[in-house]
Amino acid sequence: MAPGCLCGFRPGVGGAHARGGALTRHPSHSMFPHGGWVCGLSRRLLTPGGRALPAGAAQGVRRPLSSAPHAPQICIVGSGPAGFYTAQHLLKHHPQARVDIYEKLPVPFGLVRFGVAPDHPEVKSYGAEEKRELGIPGEELPGVYSARDFVGWYNGLPDNRHLCPDLSSDTAVILGQGNVAVDIARILLSPLELLRRTDVTRTALDSLTHSRVRRVWLVGRRGPLQVAFTIKELREMLHLPGTRPRLDPSDFQGLEDITKDLPRPRKRLTELLVKSALREPGEKDAAHWAQAERQWGLRFLRSPQAVLSSEDGGRAAGVRLSVTRLEGAGEAAVAFPTGRVEDIPCGLIFSSIGYRSLPISPALPFLARQGVIANSMGRVQESPGLYCSGWVKRGPTGVITTTMADSFDTAQAVLEDINSGVLSCSDPRAGAAAVRDLLLLRGVRPVSFSDWEKIDAAETARGVAVGKPREKILDPEEMLRLVRP
Known part of the structure; x- marks a missing residue:
C-alpha cells in the first residue's frame, strides 16, 4: 500500500x-x-x-x-x-x-516509519488516515481488527499503541489478498528469532511471543488472477521458516493454459501460484513443509457476510462467507453472490480491504x-x-x-x-x-529537525542495547520530553 x-x-x-x-x-x-x-x-x-x-x-x-x-x-x-x-x-x-x-x-x-512490516524496511507502505469498514454484522466484536490498526500497532504508531490484540486463537482470517494482508500473515507466523532482529515494537514482540496463532487464511472475493499481492510477498510466504502453504489445486486448474497471455508481472505471479499448487514440491521444500508447525492458505471466491459470535456473545468465533462467482475477466472481473455460504471457525479476524x-x-x-x-x-x-x-x-x-x-x-x-x-x-x-x-x-x-535527531538518537541507542536497529518510542509525550527537558 x-x-x-x-x-x-x-x-x-x-x-x-x-x-x-x-x-x-x-x-x-x-x-x-x-x-x-x-x-x-x-x-x-x-x-x-x-x-x-x-x-x-x-x-x-x-x-x-x-x-x-x-x-x-x-x-x-x-x-x-x-x-x-x-x-x-x-x-x-x-x-x-x-x-x-x-x-x-x-x-x-x-x-516509512509506520508502514507495512518491520522485516521490510525497504518497502514499508501505507498512508491514508481511515480504514474501510466491512459493513457486516458482528464486525464490532472483540477479536476483529482493521489491518491499518494492527499494522500501526506493531510498527509503533502512537494512535495504535493501546490496541492489545488478542492472539489466543489458533486460527486467524484475513479478509483481503493484498500486500498488507500478506504482511500481517507473515508477522503472525514468522519465527520470533527473525522478528527480534527488526524494529518491531517491544510491546508487539511480547504479544507475538505468547501468540497461539498457527493457521492463517487469506480470503478474497475474486480468484487467483485478481490477487493484489506481489510475487516478492508470495515467495517470502512460500519459504517462511516453520510454515507451509495450503493451496487447493482445484482453484488453479486450467490457469497454466492462459498465463502466456497475461501481462508480465501477473504472468510471473500466476505461474508461481500454479506451480506451488499443482506440482510436487522439490526435495528442499518438501522437507521444509513436512516439519512445519504453522500453515497459511488462500481462499478464493469468498466475500464476508457476517462475523459469528461466541456462545456468550462476548467475542468473535468465526466468519461467515458468501460464495461468489465471477463475471468478466482479468482486473475487470466482478464477484457476485451465488446464494451459498461457508463458515470458518476463528477467533481472530482482520479486515484488510483498503484505506x-x-x-x-x-x-x-x-x-x-x-x-x-x-x-x-x-x-x-x-x-x-x-x-x-x-x-x-x-x-x-x-x-x-x-x-x-x-x-x-x-x-x-x-x-x-x-x-x-x-x-x-x-x-x-x-x-x-x-x-x-x-x-x-x-x-x-x-x-524541529534537530529535535527529531535527538529522538532518533535515543531510539537507536535503545535498539542497540537489545540487539535491534531501533526501539521506537510509542508515547508522543515521551518524545517531547526528550527534546524539551
Missing part, C-alpha cells in the same frame, strides 16, 4: 494538515490547532529512506523556468514518501525553490465516495496554487514506486505553473516566518 501527501503552492506559506496527502497553499487557520505539536523539516531534506538528498539533487532543470525576482516558497503538509518525493523533484528542477515540510506527529517519514483519506477542510473539493481530493494531474480543482499527491490524489492504490512517479508528476505540475506564470513569484511572501508566527500565536511549539 502507498501513501499520500497534500502539497500546495502560493509562494510562501502552507495550509492544511493531512495524512495520505501533501498540500501547498496560503495560510489557513485550520492547519494548527491550539496546543499540540508540529514537526517541521526544512533546508535539510531527506529521502523517504531517511538519507539526506545528494548535493546534486537541486541541480539540473529539466525545462527552462521563467526568471522571477522572488524564489518560490513551497509548503508541503505530510512528511511521508509522497511529500518527500514531491520535494525532491521540486528542488532538483528548481534550485532556487524553498520547500518546508510540516508533519502533525513529532517524528517524520510517515509510512480511505479523510476530508481536510470544508473549503477543499473532496470526493467522499472515492476518498480523494478532486484534482486534475494533481492540481486541486477550483483552488489555484493548491496541489495534491499520493493516495489523497489517486486513491489507495499502488506501491512505493507508484507514489514516487505520482509525486514527480504533481511536482512537475507546480513547476509548469511557475514557468507559465499561472503561479506568480513577483511579490515577496512571508513563507515559513508566517507559519512560525501562527504557531507562536496559538501556543504550539514545533519540533
Whole structure:
C-alpha cells in the first residue's frame, strides 16, 4: 500500500494538515490547532529512506523556468514518501525553490516509519488516515481488527499503541489478498528469532511471543488472477521458516493454459501460484513443509457476510462467507453472490480491504465516495496554487514506486505553473516566518529537525542495547520530553 501527501503552492506559506496527502497553499487557520505539536523539516531534506538528498539533487532543470525576482516558497503538509518525493523533484528542477515540510506527529517519514512490516524496511507502505469498514454484522466484536490498526500497532504508531490484540486463537482470517494482508500473515507466523532482529515494537514482540496463532487464511472475493499481492510477498510466504502453504489445486486448474497471455508481472505471479499448487514440491521444500508447525492458505471466491459470535456473545468465533462467482475477466472481473455460504471457525479476524483519506477542510473539493481530493494531474480543482499527491490524489492504490512517479508528476505540475506564470513569484511572501508566527500565536511549539535527531538518537541507542536497529518510542509525550527537558 502507498501513501499520500497534500502539497500546495502560493509562494510562501502552507495550509492544511493531512495524512495520505501533501498540500501547498496560503495560510489557513485550520492547519494548527491550539496546543499540540508540529514537526517541521526544512533546508535539510531527506529521502523517504531517511538519507539526506545528494548535493546534486537541486541541480539540473529539466525545462527552462521563467526568471522571477522572488524564489518560490513551497509548503508541503505530510512528511511521508509522497511529500518527500514531491520535494525532491521540486528542488532538483528548481534550485532556487524553498520547500518546508510540516508533519502533525513529532517524528517524520510517515509510512516509512509506520508502514507495512518491520522485516521490510525497504518497502514499508501505507498512508491514508481511515480504514474501510466491512459493513457486516458482528464486525464490532472483540477479536476483529482493521489491518491499518494492527499494522500501526506493531510498527509503533502512537494512535495504535493501546490496541492489545488478542492472539489466543489458533486460527486467524484475513479478509483481503493484498500486500498488507500478506504482511500481517507473515508477522503472525514468522519465527520470533527473525522478528527480534527488526524494529518491531517491544510491546508487539511480547504479544507475538505468547501468540497461539498457527493457521492463517487469506480470503478474497475474486480468484487467483485478481490477487493484489506481489510475487516478492508470495515467495517470502512460500519459504517462511516453520510454515507451509495450503493451496487447493482445484482453484488453479486450467490457469497454466492462459498465463502466456497475461501481462508480465501477473504472468510471473500466476505461474508461481500454479506451480506451488499443482506440482510436487522439490526435495528442499518438501522437507521444509513436512516439519512445519504453522500453515497459511488462500481462499478464493469468498466475500464476508457476517462475523459469528461466541456462545456468550462476548467475542468473535468465526466468519461467515458468501460464495461468489465471477463475471468478466482479468482486473475487470466482478464477484457476485451465488446464494451459498461457508463458515470458518476463528477467533481472530482482520479486515484488510483498503484505506480511505479523510476530508481536510470544508473549503477543499473532496470526493467522499472515492476518498480523494478532486484534482486534475494533481492540481486541486477550483483552488489555484493548491496541489495534491499520493493516495489523497489517486486513491489507495499502488506501491512505493507508484507514489514516487505520482509525486514527480504533481511536482512537475507546480513547476509548469511557475514557468507559465499561472503561479506568480513577483511579490515577496512571508513563507515559513508566517507559519512560525501562527504557531507562536496559538501556543504550539514545533519540533524541529534537530529535535527529531535527538529522538532518533535515543531510539537507536535503545535498539542497540537489545540487539535491534531501533526501539521506537510509542508515547508522543515521551518524545517531547526528550527534546524539551
